[in-house]
Amino acid sequence: MPGKTELSKQVVNNQLPDISRRNWLFRVMQLGGALALPVPLVSLAAQQYKVSIQSFAFVPAQLKVAPGDQITWFNEDIVPHTATAKDHSWDTGIIEPGQQVTVQIPAGAGAEYYCLYHPMMLGSIS
Template sequence: MRRALYGLVAGLAYASVPQTGEAETHIIEMRGLEFIPAEIDVAVGDTVTWVNADVMPHTATASDGSWDSGTMEAGDEWSLVIETEGALDYVCAFHPTMTGVINAR
């Protein structure tokens, strides 16, 4: 009887611990000289993938210079795992009016 009770208590304790969700992948398209969507909310550990759906090359370059996709030709994609909380501003190095923000929580 004690073993059954201990097992029940242990099971209840486990069930009350919040379970972490799996990381998600978020897609941002480069199209029409825009990042679409231009602003997204993600969780730390999620992956953001940029897809160049435009006819010209672009980059996804952190405004603080901490990461850079390099030149992405039409059809290319590049991914980044988000490792820190906060607002991550980025731009296309070729087209400075193309800007975006990743809000990581």
């Protein structure tokens, strides 16, 4: 690092010391990086939802979610179940009694789902 005399000489000659140039470049890069984020940080946080499976029904049967949100299905029944999108864009697989499975909802995912074992069990997401 230059001594006090060298710093004074550089400032007098209208030159910034090297350390100031580095700080300036670092600050410009920080600002530029912040400006380059086109997505608000709030949208990066996925929401969590819970659906209980009980008495051969999804509770709640309807949820309003966004792509990237996560839904956890808890099987509180005495038999295995699934939660499967009707368009097969997502599936929990088999959820045994007492177990839970979490699925992240992809963009453009099917809105209606059912249990593969019990097709009368219906749910929907929007």
